[in-house]
Amino acid sequence: MSLLDRIKQTADFLQNKFNATNPVGIVLGTGLGELASEIKDPIIIEYAEIPNFPQSTVEGHDGKLIYGRLNGVEVLAMKGRFHFYEGYSIEEVVFPIRVMHFLNVKTLILSNASGGMNPAYKVGDIMVLNDQINLFPTNPLMGPNIEELGPRFPDMSEPYDLDMIQLIKESANMLGHELHEGVYAGVSGPCFETPAEYKYLRIIGGDAVGMSTVPENIAAKHLGMKVAALSVITDLGVEGIVETVSHEEVQLAAQNAEPKLASIVKRFLPKLTTI
Ligand code: HPA
Secondary structure, three states: OOHHHHHHHHHHHHHHHHOOOOOEEEEEOOOOHHHHHHOEEEEEEEHHHOOOOOOOOOOOOOOEEEEEEEOOEEEEEEEOOOOHHHOOOHHHHHHHHHHHHOOOOOEEEEEEEEEEOOOOOOOOOEEEEEEEEEOOOOOOOOOOOOOOOOOOOOOOOOOOOHHHHHHHHHHHHHHOOOOEEEEEEEOOOOOOOOHHHHHHHHHOOOOEEEOOOHHHHHHHHHOOOEEEEEEEEEEEOOOOOOOOOOHHHHHHHHHHHHHHHHHHHHHHHHHHHHO
16 A cells, blocks of 8 residues: 555544544653643544554653643644654654644644753753754655655745744743743664764754654645644753763653643643634
């Protein structure tokens, strides 16, 4: 079966369960899954039950799709995502985003854990992404272009929607949460960076670095979606203070910051109708 047919087959399977109208898509990153438990009247489907879906492998990334309402807004949330470093092809990594398109998702919120290179950042801080640098060794749009998904050469002059960024800033402000705005460098992982790599990523313009989000953003922009992304700074790669880091620490720091991130997302969602 062609990729497009597989995407549509999966969307049909899910649409029979949800009957989604116009949900906001949400991808919950490492340690940030708690928000999913606040979704009202949830319909929960394990990735293992979804035809053509890759399966999640990493600790702390359990795989569930949750459809329902969050602060009154129709949402379709992924609890757990597929990372390139797990061995999935880049096409598999973005498969769920393409399925979301056929479930009428036009607006997407991505979240992740990342390492901060900007010296103003601290562990537990939150950054709204205003741009990104693709340092994955590939691109999800490689290969023959599928016209039904988008153009051959998509414009990337506004990878993160400026209106959404504004609303996210307003939401954080109203809640009294400090919020950074910065550039996310997306790398394959799975190693964390060496001191020289953190320095390099800072020099080329990165404020934070992580192992996700960029492929999903590219696939979503190709599909014409509006995208916003929030990152929890879980460790620091600031010159002179690069410390050891482990997956457990990343998970713990993300879990600690999750209530702050969740409150921003919840406050922001109903404002989406204004743009
Ligand atoms: N580097 C890459 N990915 C990450 C980091 C980091 O320091 N922290 C969380 N994800």
